[in-house]
Amino acid sequence: MKTENRSTADPPHVLCVNPWIHDFAAFDFWLKPLGLLSIAAMLRDAGIRVSFADCLDRFHPKEDQPVKTARDGRGPFRKTPIRLADALPPLDEPLPRMPNTFSRYGIPPEWFKKDLESLDRPDLILVTSLMTYWATGVAETISVIRSVFPDVPVILGGKYATLCQEHATAHSGANLVVAGHGEPALEEIFRQFTGHGLDSDILNPDDPPFPALDLCTHLSYAPILTARGCPFSCDYCAASFLEPRMVRRSPDRVFAEISHWHHHFGVKNFAFYDDALLVNGPDHAYPLMEKIICADLDLFFHTPNALHIREITPRAADLMFRSGFKTIRLGLESANFSRNRRHDIKVLADEFFRAVSALKAAGFDSRQIGAYLLCGLPEQDLDDVAASMAFVRKAGIQPVLAYYSPIPHTPMWETAVSSAQFDITQHPLLTNNSLFPCVPSQDGIHRISRLKNRLV
Ligand code: B12
Incomplete structure (x- = not known):
């Protein structure tokens, strides 16, 4: 988790969050939240103060187990078994098939909570999402965010938000779910939730700055x-x-x-x-x-x-x-x-x-x-x-x-x-x-x- 501090007079503070994965199996198969980090870079260019909390950080400073990284940079996420029944709402009919384990992949919730608590209160929180079927990992992430920052607006974007906008609106816990590219929506999001204006010229998804990968703990x-x-x-x-x-x-x-x-x-x-x-x-x-x-x-x-x-x-x-x-x-x-x-x-x-x-x-x-x-x-x-x-x-x-x-x-x-x-x-x-x-x-x-x- 890293914070970028800029000296502009009191710019808003935006926290970007990469959520947990809930799945039967997952691996860091070159998975980085590229879209979110591109948005983070654009916001920094606009003088906004940006922090990043990564629930999938394999190199988290609190990690006490040896981090396995292959020569090609990939490696396993930390894995914590969770009960599928706790993640899923009651279904109309029981599932006929079920692989053995269902897990949360990424850092333990206590670390994430501590990371959030160590930050200055953000003005806005941007959460990304990838696979649609990782929806419950997004909801769990947002519920932990809410427990630390109950009154900060949380905006959800990314693939799950785009492909299942209705589901995400009803179940993710976000204040707003944005479908599609985030860039065209940011100006209005900032106006509505922070009262701060944004220069729309920097918000061009066709010509993005280098993504803010420097906010990651380590780049394998x-x-x-x-x-x-x-x-x-x-x-x-x-x-x-x-x-x-x-x-x-x-x-x-x-x-x-x-x-x-x-x-x-x-x-x-x-x-x-x-x-x-x-x-x-x-x-x-x-x-x-x-x-x-x-x-x-x-x-x-x-x-x-x-x-x-x-x-x-x-x-x-x-x-x-x-x-x-x-x-x-x-x-x-x-x-x-x-x-x-x-x-x-x-x-x-x-x-x-x-x-x-x-x-x-x-x-x-x-x-x-x-x-x-x-x-x-x-x-x-x-x-x-x-x-x-x-x-x-x-x-x-x-x-x-x-x-x-x-x-x-x-x-x-x-x-x-x-x-x-x-x-x-x-x-x-x-x-x-x-x-x-x-x-x-x-x-x-x-x-x-x-x-x-x-x-x-
Ligand atoms: C690159 C990619 C991968 C990469 C990893 C991607 C990653 N980010 O980690 C790799 C190659 C590893 C991969 C693997 C897989 N992928 Co893939 N992948 C893609 C691909 C081509 C591009 C995603 C991407 O990074 N785009 C570029 C960035 C810049 O866009 P972005 O992150 O979406 O961000 C933009 C917006 O979403 C939005 N946004 C994002 N976050 C936020 C937050 C806020 C607050 C706001 C406002 C906006 C916002 O603004 C951003 C900038 O414009 C998409 C297809 C596509 N064209 O989108 C499939 C896609 C996501 N993958 C898919 C699939 C199925 C897979 C696999 C399961 C394939 C397989 N069967 O093996 C695997 C599984 C991975 C795993 N389980 O670990 C499916 C998703 C299906 C689903 N159910 O959700 C897609 C949609 C392709 C498809 N088949 O239709 N994938």
């Missing part, structure tokens, strides 16, 4: 976003609802940001948060990678969001290899290329093989390359998943199962609601991918677990 990696949006509209994905426009940042500016975190904070690992990093590559990602190669900084890049397979040309693969990409994830989804496949096909078998060959020819090791395969979709035949895994292995790379979680406002949502084994509209937590809402039987779930563990 940094997130990088080179562009918002995605030119595709896959029916399971909310990207086109969340980011209807494609907006690209200049390669020079992105390179300056990477250099900044490396030179001033010693960051070596960077995770790209883009939905479509290589799309329009010759004008966008290629010049960025060329700059990285010229600077010879010996950095490591990861693409946990899938890359578009068609964009992996020999040139793209060569630039990625030489600029230091270490983790490559391809968005294959399925190796069922038949016309009657349920969701659209973005890539053909020979395009996939061409992309893998280009990556290998550039120098990538097969363990560095994984292909995401969607699993647990409505009416999905699990034989297809098994065949897709075999297909990916045959290409000499790793299959990576991505379990489907139904997301409101996506084209697949209604189908998911009607094929789910329980009423997923009752609470966002019921869309958690660990519950496999759209897999019809326990046998199916067991089969998925055997597939994951390479037992079949």
